Structure formats: structure tokens, C-alpha cells
Amino acid sequence: MISDLPRDMEEEVLSKLPMTSLRRARFTCKRWNNTLSKDWSFTRKYNGEAAKRKESQPIGKLDDAGVDIINVFHCQGLLLCVTKDGTRLIVWNPFTGQTRWIKPRDSYHRCDRYALGYEKKNNYPLKVLRFVDDYYRNLNRRVYKFEIFNLNSSSWKVVDFNPDWIIPYIYPGLSLKGNTYWFAENKVAPGKIGRVFLLCFNFTTESFGPRLRLPFRGRYGDTLTLSSVREEQLAVLFQECAPVYILKVWISSKVGPSAVSWNKVFLSVDMRPLIGFQFHCFAGSFFVDEKNNAVVVIDKTRGLPFTIRNMAYVLGENGYFKSVDLGDFAPMKCWPLVCSYVPSLVKF
Known part of the structure; x- marks a missing residue:
């Protein structure tokens, strides 16, 4: 019987299913429905397995x-x-x-x-x-x-x-x-x-x-943004305001509601010769590529209205830099946001 499977074996079986099959599997039995729709620990396990399979699924538009x-x-x-x-x-x-x-x-x-x-x-x-x-x-x-x-x-x-x-x-x-x-x-x-x-x-x-505690001493006008790494650690981006423009990224070694500790600087880049401006405090959302020791920062170009574009800036070691036009005109008061998204079957 399906309901007689041990919990760890049940999760192991379900985590191997493709995303398109999970929706149907949820209605196989009440216990599986609870596992798929309410258990955050299973969601993390499944997302890890899906990442190994490099599986993706289109999402809807609100x-x-x-x-x-x-x-x-x-x-x-x-x-x-x-x-x-x-x-x-x-x-x-x-x-x-x-x-x-x-x-x-x-x-x-x-x-x-x-x-x-x-x-x-x-x-x-x-x-x-x-x-x-x-x-x-x-x-x-x-x-x-x-x-x-x-x-x-x-x-x-x-x-x-x-x-x-x-x-x-x-x-x-x-x-x-x-x-x-x-x-x-x-x-x-x-x-x-x-x-x-x-x-x-x-x-x-x-x-x-x-x-x-933060791993730096900021001041008014600096760019400060947060990101997550593997849904396990915090990453913080700090860029000093003009005229220095030095951008630094740290990743936490331990994080919780009452304590946080930080590793040494993950990446440090002088942005002045690369783009010549500071990432905006409303923008500058980013994600970290640990494997390639790189950071991708999302912001906008500077210029006249109707010419401003959403951009991705890839920063790496040894001076690596690449800018990518995301192909959209950016309204003056709207700022692009990037986050590490993985599909969820949790119901609410």
C-alpha cells in the first residue's frame, strides 16, 4: 500500500518525479497531498533534486x-x-x-x-x-x-x-x-x-x-542590498558612494534570527572604470555564482527618459566584466528585481 511507505522512502520517490507529474501525484492519496503541499522540508529536497536534473518549468503571469x-x-x-x-x-x-x-x-x-x-x-x-x-x-x-x-x-x-x-x-x-x-x-x-x-x-x-552585525561600516548614500545563496546563507552587496565606487560582496558563514557571522570578502571590484556610476539604492539586486566566483547585478542604464534600459552586469575575478541588455525599456520610477526562484507546490 502507498500509505505504508516509510516517510523517508516516500519523499525519496516523490523527489525523483518531474514537475509535471507532481501535480497529478498530489491527488493519489491524502498523505502525499500533505507532503507536497504543506511540507517545506520536502520542497527544499525536491528543489535540490530538480536542480541536479536541470529541470525547468514555465510559470504563469499574474x-x-x-x-x-x-x-x-x-x-x-x-x-x-x-x-x-x-x-x-x-x-x-x-x-x-x-x-x-x-x-x-x-x-x-x-x-x-x-x-x-x-x-x-x-x-x-x-x-x-x-x-x-x-x-x-x-x-x-x-x-x-x-x-x-x-x-x-x-x-x-x-x-x-x-x-x-x-x-x-x-x-x-x-x-x-x-x-x-x-x-x-x-x-x-x-x-x-x-x-x-x-x-x-x-x-x-x-x-x-x-x-x-554587518561586515562593513556604511554611510548615507551607499548602495546596500541583500541576496541569498542556496537558500541557506545571506549575501550582502555594499558599494561606496562617489568618488570611490568600490563594490564588495560578502557571504555569511552562519545566519539566524539572533546571530550572523561573515566569511571574508567574496568579491571586490572597482566599478569606476567599468560603468562609471554607482548602482542605485533602489536597485542593485543581485545573485551570486559561487562556482564561477561571480556576481550578477541588475540595474538600469543612466540617461534620458525612454532611453533607459534594464541591464545585467556580470562581475568576476581578475577584472572580468560583461554587461547584458535585458531588452526592456525601464520606466523612470520602476526598478528591476532579481531573486533566486524555484517552483513550489505549497498550497495556502
Whole structure:
């Protein structure tokens, strides 16, 4: 009987199936459906096997359904999308096509920040973090709101929290192992610049952890972005502002909600003779190719409107450099984003 298979053997068999067969296999028995749609550990195992087979599968388009997206947040094959008008929120699995609209507790705001993650117990429920820390002119004061939406219970929870730090809007978060990491700064007096550090939101404890050390000392105007390596480690890109333009990338050796340690510099490149400008703080998303000791940075060209293009810049050892035109004109206020995407069969 299928249901009599040991769990490890069951996962081993399922991990060998091609992606197109997994959808049908999910309905073979209830236990397999639970394994394929709810077990994040199996998802990681399957993604590893699929990568060995170099298997790929086309994904759908959300705009085919008439949904206009302005921002996305990625978490292990799932996307949390914010509509262009800033009033709607949707979770989308591009591989299976499943979508789910999330209604606000009261209303969404244009300055809201979001993250998608999951709890590491109780069947790994998906959760959405929504927070705003912004100055409201009509109220003449800053407003703090921290709320968590549980997709299992379809309910919002208000978190009473008044931090002594801020997460600047220019810094997007990064999901890793179900939690989310951000660059943050200490709150300081007007006109002064706070120290930059790393913060992690733990979706299991539903709280922010302590300040985490970065391998550099940044300042206002520097480019700072996060990426993940093999869904196991953090990578951080740091580029000094003019006139130096030195770009450096580090990869963590250990990372968790309460502690992080860093390896030595993975790559250091003087960008001044290569492109002559600094990657924008809104852009500069990147991914790391450990095997070839290279980094690919996504940004835009500089120039007049209607001439700006989305670009990929490949940086490697011994001065290796290559620029690739991605073939799209880039709207002035839109910035390209790259993330390490692998298909997921998780349902929500």
C-alpha cells in the first residue's frame, strides 16, 4: 500500500518525479497531498533534486488576469504582490497558479511595508507581516502599525511595538529560511545619520531579533542590498558612494534570527572604470555564482527618459566584466528585481 511507505522512502520517490507529474501525484492519496503541499522540508529536497536534473518549468503571469503589480516579495517559490494602487494584496504561486487575496484589517496604505514568511511549527503556516513607520502630515506625527496575517486562520493580529530603529523605505527585505532580513538604522536626531545594521523578523516568535552585525561600516548614500545563496546563507552587496565606487560582496558563514557571522570578502571590484556610476539604492539586486566566483547585478542604464534600459552586469575575478541588455525599456520610477526562484507546490 502507498500509505505504508516509510516517510523517508516516500519523499525519496516523490523527489525523483518531474514537475509535471507532481501535480497529478498530489491527488493519489491524502498523505502525499500533505507532503507536497504543506511540507517545506520536502520542497527544499525536491528543489535540490530538480536542480541536479536541470529541470525547468514555465510559470504563469499574474497580469494575464488583469492584475497590475507595483511591488513583490519572494519567499521560497511564493510571491506576495502589492497592486499598483496600493490598496490590494495578493499571494501568488506562479507554478501552480494559485492566488489568494488578503483583505486588510482596516485599510492598506501607500507607505506600508510587507514580508511573507512561515512559522517553523504547527504545519508551517504562512504569514504576512505588514508594518508602517512613517510621518503622517495630516496627523502631524509618526504612525507605527505592526500587524500579522495568518493564512491558515485568515485573521489579522495587531502587534504592540514601538521600535527605536527605522527600516528606510529604500531597503527591500529578503526572505531566508522562512524569516525576513532588513537593513535598519538607529533613530537619531533630525539631520543626523544613524548607523546601519541588520534585523531579522522571526515569523515563529512573531518578533524582531537583536541588531545583527554587518561586515562593513556604511554611510548615507551607499548602495546596500541583500541576496541569498542556496537558500541557506545571506549575501550582502555594499558599494561606496562617489568618488570611490568600490563594490564588495560578502557571504555569511552562519545566519539566524539572533546571530550572523561573515566569511571574508567574496568579491571586490572597482566599478569606476567599468560603468562609471554607482548602482542605485533602489536597485542593485543581485545573485551570486559561487562556482564561477561571480556576481550578477541588475540595474538600469543612466540617461534620458525612454532611453533607459534594464541591464545585467556580470562581475568576476581578475577584472572580468560583461554587461547584458535585458531588452526592456525601464520606466523612470520602476526598478528591476532579481531573486533566486524555484517552483513550489505549497498550497495556502
